Amino acid sequence: MSRVIFNQIPSEVPSVILAAPRIARHFRAPPRLVIPFSPKLAPPHERLALLSRHFSSQPPTQLTASPDRNWKSASRNTPQIVTDQRRTLGAQTSPLQKQIEMAEPAPNGAATASQQPPHPAILIPGPVEFSDEVLQSMSHYSESHVGQPFVNVFGDVLAQLRKLFQTTNPKSQPIVISGSGTLGWDQVAANVTEPGDEALVLHTGYFADSFADCFETYGVKATQLKAPIGDRPQLDAVEKALKEKKYKVITITHTDTSTGVLSEIEAVAKLVRKVSPDTLIIIDGVCSVGCEEIRFDDWDLDVVLSASQKAIGCPAGLSILMVSGRAIEAFEKRTHPPGSYFASWKNWLPILRNYEAKKPSYFATPSPQLIHALHTSLNQILSIPLQDRFKRHKEVSQHVKKTVESWGLKQLATKPENQASGMTAIWLPDGLKPTDVLPHVLKKGVVFAGGLHKECATKYVRFGHMGVSVMDGKKDDIERALDALKEGLQAAGWKQQ
Amino acid sequence: MSRVIFNQIPSEVPSVILAAPRIARHFRAPPRLVIPFSPKLAPPHERLALLSRHFSSQPPTQLTASPDRNWKSASRNTPQIVTDQRRTLGAQTSPLQKQIEMAEPAPNGAATASQQPPHPAILIPGPVEFSDEVLQSMSHYSESHVGQPFVNVFGDVLAQLRKLFQTTNPKSQPIVISGSGTLGWDQVAANVTEPGDEALVLHTGYFADSFADCFETYGVKATQLKAPIGDRPQLDAVEKALKEKKYKVITITHTDTSTGVLSEIEAVAKLVRKVSPDTLIIIDGVCSVGCEEIRFDDWDLDVVLSASQKAIGCPAGLSILMVSGRAIEAFEKRTHPPGSYFASWKNWLPILRNYEAKKPSYFATPSPQLIHALHTSLNQILSIPLQDRFKRHKEVSQHVKKTVESWGLKQLATKPENQASGMTAIWLPDGLKPTDVLPHVLKKGVVFAGGLHKECATKYVRFGHMGVSVMDGKKDDIERALDALKEGLQAAGWKQQ
Numbered sequence: 003m004s005r006v007i008f009n010q011i012p013s014e015v016p017s018v019i020l021a022a023p024r025i026a027r028h029f030r031a032p033p034r035l036v037i038p039f040s041p042k043l044a045p046p047h048e049r050l051a052l053l054s055r056h057f058s059s060q061p062p063t064q065l066t067a068s069p070d071r072n073w074k075s076a077s078r079n080t081p082q083i084v085t086d087q088r089r090t091l092g093a094q095t096s097p098l099q100k101q102i103e104m105a106e107p108a109p110n111g112a113a114t115a116s117q118q119p120p121h122p123a124i125l126i127p128g129p130v131e132f133s134d135e136v137l138q139s140m141s142h143y144s145e146s147h148v149g150q151p152f153v154n155v156f157g158d159v160l161a162q163l164r165k166l167f168q169t170t171n172p173k174s175q176p177i178v179i180s181g182s183g184t185l186g187w188d189q190v191a192a193n194v195t196e197p198g199d200e201a202l203v204l205h206t207g208y209f210a211d212s213f214a215d216c217f218e219t220y221g222v223k224a225t226q227l228k229a230p231i232g233d234r235p236q237l238d239a240v241e242k243a244l245k246e247k248k249y250k251v252i253t254i255t256h257t258d259t260s261t262g263v264l265s266e267i268e269a270v271a272k273l274v275r276k277v278s279p280d281t282l283i284i285i286d287g288v289c290s291v292g293c294e295e296i297r298f299d300d301w302d303l304d305v306v307l308s309a310s311q312k313a314i315g316c317p318a319g320l321s322i323l324m325v326s327g328r329a330i331e332a333f334e335k336r337t338h339p340p341g342s343y344f345a346s347w348k349n350w351l352p353i354l355r356n357y358e359a360k361k362p363s364y365f366a367t368p369s370p371q372l373i374h375a376l377h378t379s380l381n382q383i384l385s386i387p388l389q390d391r392f393k394r395h396k397e398v399s400q401h402v403k404k405t406v407e408s409w410g411l412k413q414l415a416t417k418p419e420n421q422a423s424g425m426t427a428i429w430l431p432d433g434l435k436p437t438d439v440l441p442h443v444l445k446k447g448v449v450f451a452g453g454l455h456k457e458c459a460t461k462y463v464r465f466g467h468m469g470v471s472v473m474d475g476k477k478d479d480i481e482r483a484l485d486a487l488k489e490g491l492q493a494a495g496w497k498q499q
Numbered sequence: 500m501s502r503v504i505f506n507q508i509p510s511e512v513p514s515v516i517l518a519a520p521r522i523a524r525h526f527r528a529p530p531r532l533v534i535p536f537s538p539k540l541a542p543p544h545e546r547l548a549l550l551s552r553h554f555s556s557q558p559p560t561q562l563t564a565s566p567d568r569n570w571k572s573a574s575r576n577t578p579q580i581v582t583d584q585r586r587t588l589g590a591q592t593s594p595l596q597k598q599i600e601m602a603e604p605a606p607n608g609a610a611t612a613s614q615q616p617p618h619p620a621i622l623i624p625g626p627v628e629f630s631d632e633v634l635q636s637m638s639h640y641s642e643s644h645v646g647q648p649f650v651n652v653f654g655d656v657l658a659q660l661r662k663l664f665q666t667t668n669p670k671s672q673p674i675v676i677s678g679s680g681t682l683g684w685d686q687v688a689a690n691v692t693e694p695g696d697e698a699l700v701l702h703t704g705y706f707a708d709s710f711a712d713c714f715e716t717y718g719v720k721a722t723q724l725k726a727p728i729g730d731r732p733q734l735d736a737v738e739k740a741l742k743e744k745k746y747k748v749i750t751i752t753h754t755d756t757s758t759g760v761l762s763e764i765e766a767v768a769k770l771v772r773k774v775s776p777d778t779l780i781i782i783d784g785v786c787s788v789g790c791e792e793i794r795f796d797d798w799d800l801d802v803v804l805s806a807s808q809k810a811i812g813c814p815a816g817l818s819i820l821m822v823s824g825r826a827i828e829a830f831e832k833r834t835h836p837p838g839s840y841f842a843s844w845k846n847w848l849p850i851l852r853n854y855e856a857k858k859p860s861y862f863a864t865p866s867p868q869l870i871h872a873l874h875t876s877l878n879q880i881l882s883i884p885l886q887d888r889f890k891r892h893k894e895v896s897q898h899v900k901k902t903v904e905s906w907g908l909k910q911l912a913t914k915p916e917n918q919a920s921g922m923t924a925i926w927l928p929d930g931l932k933p934t935d936v937l938p939h940v941l942k943k944g945v946v947f948a949g950g951l952h953k954e955c956a957t958k959y960v961r962f963g964h965m966g967v968s969v970m971d972g973k974k975d976d977i978e979r980a981l982d983a984l985k986e987g988l989q990a991a992g993w994k995q996q
Contacts, residue, residue: 119640121640124642126643129641129643129644129864129867131640132641137638137640137868138638140637140638142634143615143616143628143629144618144628144629144814145618146621146626146948149946180678181682182677182841182863182864183863184840184841184862185678185841185863187840188842215840216840216841219837219843317641317867317869318644318864318865318866319677319816319866319868339716341716342685342716342841342842343681343685344678344839344842345839346716366679366680366681367626367680367681367806367808368679369808369815369816369869371634371637371815371816372866372869449643451643451645
C-alpha cells in the first residue's frame with residue numbers, strides 16, 4: 003500500500019528526490035546567460051503579508067490587519083489547534099502552509115526553484131508554466147463554497163484584481179466565473195450590448211473574428227476594421243470608422259494570440275473618448291493581463307476581459323473581468339434582458355459584490371480550488387511592483403525577439419511598437435512547416451505552439467514567454483527554448499544565413 | 500528558504516507528519532460502527548489498470564492495450580527517462596505517480612486513508628470531500644491543451660463518462676466544458692430548444708425555478724408542474740400535462756438539492772415515450788450522477804446534465820453532460836442559430852468528437868488540471884461495479900435517514916420512494932433555525948448546509964452523503980456527522996422526545 007503524502011515537508015530529502023535533478027537534466031541545457039532582474043522589493047514584512055495571506059486563517063475582519071499580525075501567526079513553529087470557533091471553519095494551517103507562510107519570497111517573486119516532476123517546458127501563449135505554490139493551492143482540501151474561509155479568500159481575490167487592473171474607482175467591478183476566456187466575450191455581448199447594437203471590432207488576428215462571431219450570436223452587428231497580417235488598425239482608420247456610425251462598443255484585442263500583435267490601448271481609448279465619447283471600450287486582455295501594462299482607471303476603459311492560464315499564472319478554468327461603472331450602467335439600462343443565463347450579470351453582480359464584502363452568496367458553484375490557486379498567483383504577482391513585472395516581461399521579450407532576428411528570422415508583428423511582450427510569433431524559414439520543426443523542439447524538452455491565423459497557420463510558430471518562466475530567475479526556460487528552437491530548425495534542415 | 504516538495508514520497512516519515520494524527524483527532528470522535536461494504540471487485544490487474552491509467556504515459560494507441568501492458572509499465576522501480584519521442588510529450592511518471600501506479604486500490608475503491616491536512620468534513624450536497632488522489636491530480640504540472648498527452652487524457656475521460664452514464668450507443672455524446680452545473684441548463688436551453696418552444700418543467704424544489712428562468716432567458720416558454728414541498732409531481736399529472744400541449748422538452752430534476760426529493764426518472768421517461776414520444780427528456784442530474792442509478796440507453800434519455808463537484812467526486816469547475824443522438828438531431832435541425840456562443844454545441848461538438856478520437860482540437864481552452872482530476876475520480880468510480888456504488892450510497896443514506904427518524908426528526912422528502920440517496924434534507928425541531936444549530940455542528944468538525952427552498956429555507960438543514968465520505972470504509976465522516984448533528988441540536992436547546 004502506498005502512502006500519499008499531502009502538504010508535508012520531509013525533514014530529510016529522500017533519495018528519490020535527489021534523483022530528480024538527474025532526470026531533469028535530460029531537459030536542461032548547460033547553464034547560460036541569466037537575464038538580470040532586480041525589482042524594487044516591498045519591505046520584507048509587507049511581502050510576507052502578501053504571500054502568507056492565502057494561508058492565513060484569520061477571520062474576515064483581520065484580513066486587513068497589520069503585517070505584524072500575520073508575522074506573529076507565521077512565527078509559530080509547531081502546528082496548533084486553536085479552539086476559537088472561527089479557526090475551526092476550515093482554515094487550519096497545514097505544516098506545508100506554515101512553511102510557506104514563514105518563507106521569504108525570492109527576490110524575483112517566485113519562492114523556490116521548481117520541485118515539479120520533470121516535464122517539457124510549456125512555452126506556448128497559454129497555458130503557461132505555473133509556480134509550485136500555485137499548483138499546490140490547486141489541491142486545497144474541500145470547502146463549502148459559501149463557508150466563511152472560502153468566502154474570505156474569494157473576496158480577497160476580487161480585491162487583488164483591482165490592484166492588478168490598476169483601478170481604485172469603487173464603481174469598477176471585478177468578476178471571476180468558472181469558464182474560459184471565451185466566456186468573457188459572452189459576458190460582454192450578452193450584458194453590455196443588446197440585439198440591434200453595433201460593435202466595432204479592431205482586427206489584429208483570429209480572436210477578432212471569434213469575438214465578432216460571439217456578438218452576432220447575441221444579435222449584435224459586428225463591423226471588423228482589419229489590418230494586414232502582423233499590423234494593427236491605425237488611429238486615423240479607427241477615427242474614420244467611429245465617425246461613420248454610432249457604435250455601442252469598440253473592442254480591441256490587446257495581444258492577439260494568433261499573431262503576437264500588440265494593440266495600443268491607451269491611444270485608441272483616448273481617441274474614442276474624443277470622437278465617440280459614449281462608445282464603451284472593451285479590451286480582450288486574455289494574453290496581456292499580467293504581462294502588459296493596463297491602467298483601467300487612467301485609460302478610462304470599460305471592460306477588460308481575461309483568463310487565468312496566461313500571464314496571470316493560474317491554471318485554466320476561470321473567466322476574469324474588470325468592468326467599469328459606465329459598463330454596469332449600460333447593463334442596467336438595457337431594454338432587453340441579458341442574452342445568457344450562466345453569463346448574466348443580473349445573476350452574478352449581486353453575488354460578486356457579496357463575496358467581495360465577505361458575505362456568503364450563491365448563484366452557481368464557484369471552484370474553490372481554482373480560486374485558491376488564483377489567490378496564490380495574485381499574491382505572487384502583487385509581491386513586487388507591477389511596473390517591474392511588466393518591465394521584466396518586456397526585457398525577456400526583447401531578448402527573444404532580438405535573438406531570433408539575429409538568426410535571420412522575422413516575426414509576424416512587423417514593427418517594434420506592435421510586438422507583444424508575452425509572446426513572439428515567428429515566421430518559419432521558407433519551405434518549413436510547424437510539423438517539421440516542433441517535434442524536434444519537443445525532443446529538447448520544450449513545447450511551442452504552431453500557427454493559428456487561418457491565412458498562414460502552417461507558416462509560423464508561436465513562443466509564449468509569460469509568468470514564472472519569465473519572472474523566476476532560477477528558471478532557464480527561455481534560454482533553453484531559444485536553443486531548442488535553433489536546434490529544431492537545424493534538425494529540420496534549416497541553415498542559418 | 501523553504502523547500503516545497505511536490506509529488507514525492509519521503510523515505511522516512513518526518514516528525515511533522517507524525518504530528519498530524521494528533522491534530523486530526525480534534526475533529527474525530529472515537530471509532531464507531533462501520534457500515535460494512537464489500538463490493539464485487541474486478542480482478543486485481545484490471546483494477547490496477549483502471550487506477551493507473553491516469554498516470555500512464557502510454558501513447559494513444561496503447562490506451563486500450565491489455566492490463567498486463569500497464570502492469571509492466573507500473574512495475575518499474577526507478578524513474579527512467581525514455582528517449583522515445585512520444586514519452587517526452589509531457590507524460591513522464593513522477594515518483595509519486597509511480598507509487599500510485601503500483602498501489603493496489605483499497606477494496607472500497609479509495610486508495611488510502613486521507614493524508615489531507617485536518618479540516619472539517621464537508622458534508623453538504625456538494626462540493627463533497629475529495630480523495631487524496633483526485634486532489635493530487637489537481638496539481639498536475641502544466642501541459643498544452645492541444646498536446647497529445649492531455650488530449651489522450653481528455654479523450655479517455657469522455658469514454659469513461661459513457662460508462663458512468665451507462666450508454667454504449669455511438670450516437671450518444673459526452674460533453675465536458677469549464678463552467679458549473681448551471682452551464683448545463685444554458686446548453687440545453689440554447690442548443691436543444693429554440694425561441695418559441697415549450698418546456699415542461701417538473702418542479703421538486705429550487706432548481707426547477709432556476710431551470711425555468713434559464714429557458715425564459717433563451718425565449719423558451721417554461722411551464723412548471725409543481726408538487727407540495729417534499730413531494731414530486733405524480734405520473735397522472737405529468738400525463739395530463741403532456742396531453743394538453745406539445746412540449747419540445749420535459750425536464751426532471753433527479754435529486755433536487757434544495758429538498759432532497761428524488762424523481763422517478765425511469766417511470767416518467769417511459770410515460771413520455773408513450774404519450775408524447777417526440778418530447779425530449781432532459782434530466783438535471785447535478786446531484787445524482789455518480790450516486791443514483793442512471794441508465795441513459797435503457798431509459799431512453801436525451802440529456803443528462805451534471806457537474807463535477809458532487810457524487811462524481813472532482814472539484815467544482817466542470818459542466819458535464821451526456822446527450823443523445825436524438826437531442827443532437829434536434830440541435831442540427833434548429834431554424835435559429837444556438838442562443839449562446841460559449842455554450843454552443845456548434846462550437847463544441849466537433850471539438851469533443853476530436854478529443855474523444857484523441858485528436859488535438861481547439862475552441863476554448865479546457866482546464867487540464869480539472870480534467871486530470873476528473874480522470875482520476877472516474878478511474879476510482881469505475882474500479883468497482885457501478886451497482887455496488889449505487890447500493891452503498893443507498894445503504895448509507897438509509898442509515899442516515901433511519902438515525903434521524905429515530906430521534907423524532909422528519910425529512911422534507913415525505914415518502915421513502917422519493918428520498919434521494921446522496922443527501923438528506925431534515926426539518927429542524929420547532930423553533931430552531933439553521934443558524935442556531937450549524938455553528939455547533941461546525942465546532943464538532945462537520946459542515947452541513949442550511950435550507951435553500953425559498954418557502955422554508957430557515958426551517959431545515961441539508962446533509963450531503965456522496966463520494967469518498969460514503970465509499971471509503973476508512974472514513975468515519977458519516978457517523979461523526981450524525982453525532983455532530985445530535986450534539987449540535989442539543990447544544991441549541993433541543994431535547995430528544
